[in-house]
Amino acid sequence: MIIQLQPDISNSQKENLIQKVNGIGYKITEVKTQLGDYLIGIGKKEIDIRQIGQMDGIIDIHIVSDEYKLVSKKWKAKPTSVDLGDNIFIKEGEMAVITGPCSIESEEQIRSVVAHCVENDIKMMRGGVFKPRSSPYAFRGLGLDGLKLWYEIAHEAGIKIVTEVMQTSQIEEMYPYVDVYQVGARNSQNFNLLDELGKVDKAVMIKRGISGTIEELLQSAEYVFSGGNEKLILCERGIRTYERASRNTLDLNAIPILKAKSHLPVIVDPSHGIGIRAYVPQMALAGVMSGADGIIYESHEVPEKAYSDGQQTLDFAQSARLAGWIRESFAMRKGFDLL
Amino acid sequence: MIIQLQPDISNSQKENLIQKVNGIGYKITEVKTQLGDYLIGIGKKEIDIRQIGQMDGIIDIHIVSDEYKLVSKKWKAKPTSVDLGDNIFIKEGEMAVITGPCSIESEEQIRSVVAHCVENDIKMMRGGVFKPRSSPYAFRGLGLDGLKLWYEIAHEAGIKIVTEVMQTSQIEEMYPYVDVYQVGARNSQNFNLLDELGKVDKAVMIKRGISGTIEELLQSAEYVFSGGNEKLILCERGIRTYERASRNTLDLNAIPILKAKSHLPVIVDPSHGIGIRAYVPQMALAGVMSGADGIIYESHEVPEKAYSDGQQTLDFAQSARLAGWIRESFAMRKGFDLL
Amino acid sequence: MIIQLQPDISNSQKENLIQKVNGIGYKITEVKTQLGDYLIGIGKKEIDIRQIGQMDGIIDIHIVSDEYKLVSKKWKAKPTSVDLGDNIFIKEGEMAVITGPCSIESEEQIRSVVAHCVENDIKMMRGGVFKPRSSPYAFRGLGLDGLKLWYEIAHEAGIKIVTEVMQTSQIEEMYPYVDVYQVGARNSQNFNLLDELGKVDKAVMIKRGISGTIEELLQSAEYVFSGGNEKLILCERGIRTYERASRNTLDLNAIPILKAKSHLPVIVDPSHGIGIRAYVPQMALAGVMSGADGIIYESHEVPEKAYSDGQQTLDFAQSARLAGWIRESFAMRKGFDLL
Amino acid sequence: MIIQLQPDISNSQKENLIQKVNGIGYKITEVKTQLGDYLIGIGKKEIDIRQIGQMDGIIDIHIVSDEYKLVSKKWKAKPTSVDLGDNIFIKEGEMAVITGPCSIESEEQIRSVVAHCVENDIKMMRGGVFKPRSSPYAFRGLGLDGLKLWYEIAHEAGIKIVTEVMQTSQIEEMYPYVDVYQVGARNSQNFNLLDELGKVDKAVMIKRGISGTIEELLQSAEYVFSGGNEKLILCERGIRTYERASRNTLDLNAIPILKAKSHLPVIVDPSHGIGIRAYVPQMALAGVMSGADGIIYESHEVPEKAYSDGQQTLDFAQSARLAGWIRESFAMRKGFDLL
Missing domain, CATH: 3.30.70 (Alpha-Beta Plaits)
Incomplete structure (x- = not known):
């Protein structure tokens, strides 16, 4: 109730x-x-x-019979619009394009991506400064200093920042420099982190767990909402299955199902979803057609030199073309009378 | 080699x-x-x-290093065009639209679907006369008599027939009445059936196994090809994962990967792929964007009265609109310089 | 009902x-x-x-509310005893030990395994003469001639034969030489094959599908039973999951669940279940403790030289020790008041 | 290196x-x-x-070629013995029995379980005071006060405490009252938590992720070890698969594989692994036979009244019998010359 x-x-x-x-x-x-x-x-x-x-x-x-309540469409049919300021929104009826490298690496790299975004009218940039790595010996990101540098350059250019928060202690220190806190797949059931993000007045994007169900993703969103934060975005990024030909199995079925169950905007990450550069554009466009409100994908000036995820990262020429195709496809989809 | x-x-x-x-x-x-x-x-x-x-x-x-040989793109870069006669093809560069009921039920039902196809310029009709059912007590289809009736009505109207063959003994008796033999998901590693279909001079569409890998699908195709039949079509229809919110998990990642590995045409079945009527159109269009050469989906005059799969079957109005959207999306995709 | x-x-x-x-x-x-x-x-x-x-x-x-009826424990609480003749049974209360090579390869090989069985009081021998292979170019077994040779040698020694049938046309020709028809994992939903095996008066062992549910395994058994054959054995052989460190994921949970739902005997195949020779004994014994009525595992005089599955096959010294441990563990388990 | x-x-x-x-x-x-x-x-x-x-x-x-280093058996063949004090160890060659409720609920409940442990010579008790719950509206545990109360009662009786830590801020406050910090399945890739647990001089038990691979479990352990804490225990608790007849799929294959790859002790949680009370004993004994160094299972005086997990919780009579069977089975296994 x-x-x-x-x-x-x-x-x-x-x-x-x-x-x-x-x-x-x-x-x-x-x-x-x-x-x-x-x-x-x-x-x-x-x-x-x-x-x-x-x-x-x-x-x-x-009365809401779902396990989740506040994120359910059963009580709030009107789609949630997440306002990032400066007239930038993630919401149904628009198509958010978010791009950037896996890891923030250097000032030079930040400047190149920001310039790429500006040229292509891309308003939101992704990038990791705290990196969850399965091996303790791998590069763990530039940390807060990297974020501050990024913020300075990006905000001068009017670009919003989407970046992963890994633990509660980072929330406060990251706060001045973040537009969208991303909760990564491995943390999608880190309930303390979700609780604390409920107390923040900035947008939160929750990625589906590596083997998370659609139901669990909605319950994780409920944690944040019931903690006090309605500025929520859901993200499908591929799930773990037996198939080994792709990095993950991008589950686009989740898009219409999430859109039907919840009033929150839903975006698709084709880069992690398939994990192979050459096929990221197809999966991005498939994501658009499945009903997504945005696409987040990885790009880098020279993907082969990226610190991480190079194999699934587009170069700027590819990214520029893809951004255009995403918008064209979205315009076509709006003309269809889909659910 | x-x-x-x-x-x-x-x-x-x-x-x-x-x-x-x-x-x-x-x-x-x-x-x-x-x-x-x-x-x-x-x-x-x-x-x-x-x-x-x-x-x-x-x-x-x-030299072909893949486990499969003849279906590999490593020796034959030119896409295979499957010719069904009367200028009807399933091939790269065109968009095959195939629709029809889960089960062939009656003359009246056949006539209604055939009329629907004709009106919407749909050249291929699907339907089951031999139904694989997990329970021995369920309806198992009208059998050969149903097929003959269907053939008569469909061919008069210029519509090609796509239907499932379940065992080797059916191949010969079905032969005069079939345009595309469908190998169902449960039979995708029925190697004797695949062997025998290699001896036939009619097209064969192989559905991916319920938990089949992309590699296994290509090896199953190799069985048919090496048996003597090059007229092959691959079909993604969703795989079994832990997710319970949809009937299967439609793995659209498989489309660009199959297209890159093999010269065979690839089609998508969104009806089984998601299993929920309201979301079949989105997934069909996502399939188009992922690079498919065709879409096969279920339709019925009154889905609620269908003997099986009603919950994932479109009515004719929905089907007519979807067929149009599929063609529009395909036309747009052709304009993109995708891999 | x-x-x-x-x-x-x-x-x-x-x-x-x-x-x-x-x-x-x-x-x-x-x-x-x-x-x-x-x-x-x-x-x-x-x-x-x-x-x-x-x-x-x-x-x-x-009244039986399960989807399967005749194989359900809800109407027949008394465990089914499958009588192979000569006082050899597969049934609750005994521990069937079945061993032998993946493929029947030669007379010499048959004689060595039969001798090994006789020495170790093992009454049932497994082996493939028709081999389902994912590649059409791989060894497909010695066929019927191999089976006849095997029968001659094994039956002289009082050893029963468990072997895979792949298609309906083989049922009759194999009949004189088979004691237990094995339905392989890839054929566990080949409903025509199951139907035909219902008409036979010999035991049938159904392996769980590669991604088959427990429910589906019972429905497949229902096909055979409702076709007229009550001599049924179920077999857990590992399922397909995301885990790549083992060949399959042996799902021993299935044993107590199957035993509770059905009156049929249930056996475990640890060789395919884990796929690594060194760990087959542990998984066999775990299978005994989970409540199985038998263990089927692969053995060969020189596993490294086996035509197939060598990496999961025990040599005769290992097999002899394992057979003993299985019996000891079973004797201990009988003393426990398990469900 | x-x-x-x-x-x-x-x-x-x-x-x-x-x-x-x-x-x-x-x-x-x-x-x-x-x-x-x-x-x-x-x-x-x-x-x-x-x-x-x-x-x-x-x-x-x-030189250690594995992705994990310090937890690998390639450099340290000698099994790690985790010393909990008072001559209580978790290590190869012994069989740790750990039991207790899902959640710590009340003083009365603690006293009843502690008495049950003492009577049955069980030296370690499990229980949750901080509960990860997928719904934000569910009972989240008694917290630190519950832990203090539990500590007082348990330690007077010589019983060691195994309990879950959910976030870094809890580590220090829990420290005086914990013998084994448990990292739950949902936190098995919470790398900050693992890092911090590396700085603690108390044992840590890491549960395998809900869809974690064996490789990832070892890498998570590497985080703790490389942070400075060698007192590590691994725990198999079932993985997420497509099978719905059990709560999880207990992957006992993981036991011999983990034991072969790492020098750390490995224990099995049959309660979460199958999730059905009647079958917990079978799976516990299967775990013993698969090579585990310990069994952790849920028990409660009146399982039907437990706040959580009642359906998979044993009552004290069942628990007493199971503890005996575990020890008998382990004694038998020690007599076998398993790897």
Whole structure:
């Protein structure tokens, strides 16, 4: 049960409400986000919500049978628009294009990618400064200093920054320099990290776990939302299956399913999804047609020299063409009367 | 090693060749197809193929390191065009649209689908007369009589027939009434069936196994080709993964990978790939963008009344729109300089 | 619904029964096996079975909610004992040990394995004469001649033969020389083959599909049983997962689950299950403890020289020790009060 | 390359060494653990290690081709013994039995489990005080207060505590009350957590990821070891596959493979591995036979009333019998000459 509260609800009205809902055997969680206040009631008893709906201080009340509540489309049909400022949005009805290298490597590299973005009207740039690496001996990224440098160059050029946060202690130090916190596939069920990101007033993009279900991705998003942050984006990046011919199995089925279940924008990462440079454009365009609200892919001036993921990274010429094709395909898709 | 023989090679020339290749430790398999004659040499020793290349009776010789040989692009870069007659092809550069019900049910049903195909310029119709069912107590199809009836109605209207063959004994009895023999996912490693289909002069479409790898699909195709039949089509129809929100996981990564590895046409089945009617169009269009040469999807006048697979079957209005979108998307994709 | 018929039921009694059951909206399938006659009723309406239970000619009647019926423990709690003759059984309460090479290769090889079995009191020998190979160019087995030779040598020594049948046309020709027809993992949903094996009066061992579910394995067994053959054995041989460190993932969870759901004996194949010789004994013993009724593993006089599967094949010294450990472990397990 | 340093190596000797190894193009990571000092050299050039081996201050030097180094058996064949104090070990050659509830719930519950452990000579107790829950609205555990209470009761009784740590900030506050920090399946690639656990002088048990490979589990262990903590235990708890009849697929293949690749002790969690109470004992005993050094399973006085995981939790009578069977099976296994 989701009870949407009026902004000016009085304490006694809220107390009354909580008492009432507790009284019928529901456990209450209070949620305050940047955009609204909610009471989430968890219980099993069937109830007549009109009894509660008449009470004072309520905008609306919904029964949501999904395991996740606030991210469900069952109570909020209107798509969530994530506002990054400067008239840049990730939302249904637009097509976000996000590109950049796997790792932020140097000032020179940052400048080259930023220039590439500017030339191609790409407003958001991805890149890792804290890198999750399966081996402890591998390059772990430039860290906060790299992020500060990146921020300086990117923001001068009007480019927004999407970058991975790996642990709660990084959230605060990264805050001034980040536009979208990315939660990586390996951290998609790091519930403490999700909890803490709920307390932040910046967008969060959650990647699907390496073998995460669609349901689990939505529950992870619920963690952030119920922590207080509605600025959420979901990302399909391929799942682990038995097939070895591609790095991961890009599960585009997830796109229409996520769009139907949730009001959150959904983007596709074809670079990790297939892991082979030559086929990234096809999978990006397939992602557009499947209904995605954005595409995030890896690019680098000289992919062969990239510190990591070179084999799945486009060069700037490829990236420029792809950005154009993505927009053309999206324009065509908008003309189709898809669900 | 693939040795392409001249059509007029003499017996003694061929004997010489075989002796020579055997002499260097390679095992020879002779392959005669509708379109050409080949010797396949299997061995591990490194050899200088020019020694053999100079011999009489040879068109060309290639070393193919893949486990599959004749279906590999390493020796035949030119895409295979499968000719179904009456100027109907399944091939790279065109977009085959194939639709029809899961099961052939009745004359009335056949007539309605055929009419739908004719109206929408769809040249190929799918449908099952022999149905593989996991339960022995389920409806197993109308059998040969259903096929004959279907053939009569469809061919009068100029529509080609794509239908599943389940066992070797059916090949011959189905032969007069079939344009494309479909090998179902459960039979994709039924090697005896594949062997026998190699002896037939009609097209064969092999569906990827329920948990088949891309490599295994190509090896299954090699069975048919090396049995003598070059008229082959590959079909991605979704694989089995841990994800339960969709019927299968449509693996569109497989499309560019198959197209790069093999000269055979590749088509996509979004109906089985996602298993949910409302999302079949998105996945069909994603299939087009991923590089497919055709789309096969399920349709029925009243999907809710279909004997099987109703939940993933489009009605005729949906099908008509989708057929149009597929063609528009394909036209756009052709304009992109994709691999 | 399973109606167990009396052996001497009259035609008119049976007609009455069928009419009655049809009348309440159930579809009837008649099943005649070597051991009994049944009517299987498939329908959805809730009924009071006592109405039918009072009719003449019936031994018993059961409602079975599982998708599979005759192989379910819900109507037949007593474990099925598969009698191979000469006092050799595969059944709960005994521990079948089955060993032999992947492929039958030569008379000399057969004699060496048979001698090994005799020395170690192993009553059943496995081996392939028809080999399913993913590549059409690989060794496909000695065929029927190999089987005849094997039969002669093995039966003189009192050893039973377990071997794979790949297609319906082989069933009859193999019949005189086979004690247990093995249905391989790739054919576990070859429904025509299963149908035909239902008509045979010899034991059938069905291997779980490469990515087959437990439910599908039971439905495949239902095909054979409902075709008329109750002499059925189930076999877990590892499933396909993302893990690449072993050939397959041996799913021992399946053993107690299959034993709880079905009255059929269940055996474990650790050789294919892990695919690494050094670890076959551990997995065999784990299989015993998980509740299996038998272990089937590969052995060869000189595994390194085996035509196929050498890397997972034990030599005779290893096999002799393992056979002993299997029996010791089974004796201990019998002392535990496991489910 | 692993260079094991003498405890009394001088700074100048170490400098010389590092210079030498850097000079041949290897990147050096210094590792100081509770038990020894190491230099890890990462590079690709082939080198003659004798040149380095002659230098002063070195105990030994090894080339380790695995992605993981310090946890590999290639340099340290002797099994690691994890000493929990009071003569309690987790190590090869012994069989650790660890039991307890999913969640720590109350003082009464703690007392009942501790009494059960004492009666059955079980020295280690598991239980969660910080619970990772996929839904933010579910019970998240009693937290630190619960741990303190548990510690008091358990340690008075001589029972060691195994419990999950979810984030780095918990490590220090939990320290006084924990004997084995458990890293849960969802955190098995939370590299910051692993890094921090490397700095602690207490044992760490790492559970395999939900879809983690064996290779990834070993790399996660390498994180902790290279951070400075050699007291490591690996745990197989089932992986995610397509099979839905069990909660997870217990991959016992992993046991002999992990034991062959690493010197670390390996334990099996049959409760999560199958997820069905009635079959936990079979899978526990299968785990013993597969070569495990310990079994961890869930128990509770009244499983039906447990806050979580009741369906896979044994009652005390079942647990008492199982503990005995585990020991008997282990005694038998020790008599077998397994790898």
